[in-house]
Amino acid sequence: VSVIIDAVRKTGRPMLRDFGEVAELQVSRKGPADFVTAADTKAEQTLRELLNKARPGYGFLGEEGGLIEGTDKTHTWIVDPIDGTTNFTHAIPHFAISVGLERKAPDGSAEIVAGVTYNPVMNDLFWAEKGKGAYLNDKRIRVSGRKDLSTCLFSTGLPFLGKTGHGQSIKDIHAVGQRTAGIRRLGAATLDLAWVATGRYDGFWERGLEPWDVAVGMLLVTEAGGTVTAVDNDTDPRSGKQIVAANGEIHGQLRKILQDA
Numbered sequence: 001v002s003v004i005i006d007a008v009r010k011t012g013r014p015m016l017r018d019f020g021e022v023a024e025l026q027v028s029r030k031g032p033a034d035f036v037t038a039a040d041t042k043a044e045q046t047l048r049e050l051l052n053k054a055r056p057g058y059g060f061l062g063e064e065g066g067l068i069e070g071t072d073k074t075h076t077w078i079v080d081p082i083d084g085t086t087n088f089t090h091a092i093p094h095f096a097i098s099v100g101l102e103r104k105a106p107d108g109s110a111e112i113v114a115g116v117t118y119n120p121v122m123n124d125l126f127w128a129e130k131g132k133g134a135y136l137n138d139k140r141i142r143v144s145g146r147k148d149l150s151t152c153l154f155s156t157g158l159p160f161l162g163k164t165g166h167g168q169s170i171k172d173i174h175a176v177g178q179r180t181a182g183i184r185r186l187g188a189a190t191l192d193l194a195w196v197a198t199g200r201y202d203g204f205w206e207r208g209l210e211p212w213d214v215a216v217g218m219l220l221v222t223e224a225g226g227t228v229t230a231v232d233n234d235t236d237p238r239s240g241k242q243i244v245a246a247n248g249e250i251h252g253q254l255r256k257i258l259q260d261a
């Protein structure tokens with residue numbers, strides 16, 4: 001994990017210079033409201049160079065550049081150079097660099113064995129290694145222990161222009177909102193999951209995410225003692241298509257509410 005920590009810290013420095021200078025940043029679109037800034041592209045490039053130098057031959061799956069296969073077919077970096085790009089372009093200090101390492105087993109199954117989510121503005125570095133717990137900077141983190149849904153705070157993500165599932169999101173919010181203490185939408189899925197791992201949120205769900213949005217966060221939540229599944233309990237949650245993560249006390253109830261919504 002130290003290789004990843006070193007790479008995200010080095011990548012975060014120039015990003016801080018660009019943050020808040022939105023007018024001077026080149027912003028283009030991947031979809032009607034799906035933005036990519038020069039900072040995203042630059043960060044992905046820097047991460048690729050640093051990680052490749054430290055571990056030559058590993059594959060690299062990046063949000064911006066897609067999959068670049070390595071000579072080592074067992075290991076692949078899964079990278080979101082800026083999760084929360086829209087926040088970044090609006091000078092909202094809630095975004096993160098997210099890098100996970102996926103390892104394939106001989107039977108073809110794959111798991112994330114190490115990962116880091118780093119918000120350079122807040123200097124919040126969330127990290128985890130499989131079987132070794134989850135940490136925020138140098139402190140061990142754990143999911144919350146709340147059992148009573150009426151006291152629980154949740155976070156979610158909402159579709160925007162060009163995405164589908166707006167109607168379902170309204171149903172989800174209606175169903176969860178009337179049974180719980182509140183719902184937030186801060187705009188960076190990897191941080192939503194990291195905040196479940198710290199216990200700030202009791203749970204998080206979102207439909208329509210991608211593997212790089214959830215890879216590290218899933219490891220953080222499970223290493224912090226929480227539970228992560230798909231809403232239907234069948235789909236692989238690593239696809240991000242319908243993820244629900246929460247402390248184990250309430251995960252089942254949240255999943256059921258969403259499935260019924």
Ligand code: IPD
Pocket residue numbers: 063080082083084085086157158186187188189190206208209213
């Ligand atoms: C986005 C954020 C957001 C989520 C979107 C994602 P990006 O990631 O995680 O919270 O609602 O669906 O696309 O595009 O900024 O890396």
